[in-house]
Amino acid sequence: MKEEKTVKELFSSYSDDILNYSMSLLKDSDDAKDAVQEVFIRFINSQSSFRGDCSYKTWLLVITRNYCYKKLNGKTNQPVLIDENFPHTYEPKLEEKITLNDALKKLKHEEFELIYLREYACHSYQEIAEILGISVDNVKVKLFRVREQLRKYLK
Amino acid sequence: MKHYEYEINLFVDGELEKEKQSELFEHLANCNDCQSLFTDTLILKEKTRLFCVENLNQIKNKPKPVNKFYKIAFYASSAAAVLLLFLLITAKPKETFITKNEVRVDTVFVEKAVNNEIKNVSTLGKKLKTINSNQFSLVNEMKEMKSAKITFSDLIKYDVGS
Numbered sequence: 241m242k243e244e245k246t247v248k249e250l251f252s253s254y255s256d257d258i259l260n261y262s263m264s265l266l267k268d269s270d271d272a273k274d275a276v277q278e279v280f281i282r283f284i285n286s287q288s289s290f291r292g293d294c295s296y297k298t299w300l301l302v303i304t305r306n307y308c309y310k311k312l313n314g315k316t317n318q319p320v321l322i323d324e325n326f327p328h329t330y331e332p333k334l335e336e337k338i339t340l341n342d343a344l345k346k347l348k349h350e351e352f353e354l355i356y357l358r359e360y361a362c363h364s365y366q367e368i369a370e371i372l373g374i375s376v377d378n379v380k381v382k383l384f385r386v387r388e389q390l391r392k393y394l395k
Numbered sequence: 396m397k398h399y400e401y402e403i404n405l406f407v408d409g410e411l412e413k414e415k416q417s418e419l420f421e422h423l424a425n426c427n428d429c430q431s432l433f434t435d436t437l438i439l440k441e442k443t444r445l446f447c448v449e450n451l452n453q454i455k456n457k458p459k460p461v462n463k464f465y466k467i468a469f470y471a472s473s474a475a476a477v478l479l480l481f482l483l484i485t486a487k488p489k490e491t492f493i494t495k496n497e498v499r500v501d502t503v504f505v506e507k508a509v510n511n512e513i514k515n516v517s518t519l520g521k522k523l524k525t526i527n528s529n530q531f532s533l534v535n536e537m538k539e540m541k542s543a544k545i546t547f548s549d550l551i552k553y554d555v556g557s
């Protein structure tokens with residue numbers, strides 16, 4: 241029963257975070273609600289393998305991410321890629337002005353995810369690194385590069 | 396002259412080590428490019444955050460065919476599902492409101508840090524005050540964004556369990 245209470249606490253504390261993260265990736269509220277359930281089922285079933293290397297919240301978000309990417313691509317672990325061609329692909333032509341929001345919509349899942357985790361979910365670099373499974377230095381560089389691209393569309 | 400693009404990026408996220416902050420501010424006081432970069436980065440942060448808020452609200456608001464069918468039924472036989480069902484019934488998450496006017500952790504942090512720097516370094520302070528009046532259109536821009544009236548669609552209520 242003790243275990244049950246923990247899960248219950250985790251659910252009331254973090255189901256919103258899981259829902260929002262799923263929604264930011266899956267872009268669908270029903271799919272995101274499903275994700276919350278799936279994540280907790282996975283969590284409950286694998287709870288014994290949690291070694292406490294990171295916080296429960298981070299772990300739940302790692303499960304969330306794996307679930308969502310599997311749903312999106314049929315792959316469990318998606319490397320975080322920043323498209324080298326981004327500036328060329330989306331370089332605004334003089335006649336058509338691309339707004340920041342347009343540029344944000346054109347970001348890849350992996351790029352938008354970084355923005356979401358930092359700006360919306362307010363995770364620290366350390367937490368982002370744990371969720372994405374990359375190093376903190378990597379987070380610094382990737383976030384810097386995404387912002388560098390986006391800054392062009394500010395004006 | 397070495398510019399501080401990278402450090403600015405870290406600073407606005409609250410991830411720049413204390414020791415390096417004074418160095419950054421010293422540079423900022425003397426470099427117009429980095430001043431505008433600093434301003435732009437803050438505006439970018441706020442705008443991308445607002446985009447995330449609106450994006451999520453749009454997804455939540457998207458009309459759906461009435462189909463309150465829960466996948467949970469498929470798991471009815473597993474112990475995990477029983478526990479989860481129990482959770483959904485008993486542990487309803489608190490109502491969540493997403494508004495444009497949420498307290499902005501980063502913004503507060505940056506404002507504080509800038510103010511501290513102004514207080515701490517007096518000569519630098521004079522220069523930063525000049526930045527404040529000339530360069531920081533940011534403050535006004537942010538005020539504008541913050542005071543935008545919350546419309547009904549900004550205020551979304553959802554509930555996982557129902």
Ligand SMILES: [Zn+2]
Nearest residue numbers: 398399426429
């Ligand atoms: Zn500079």
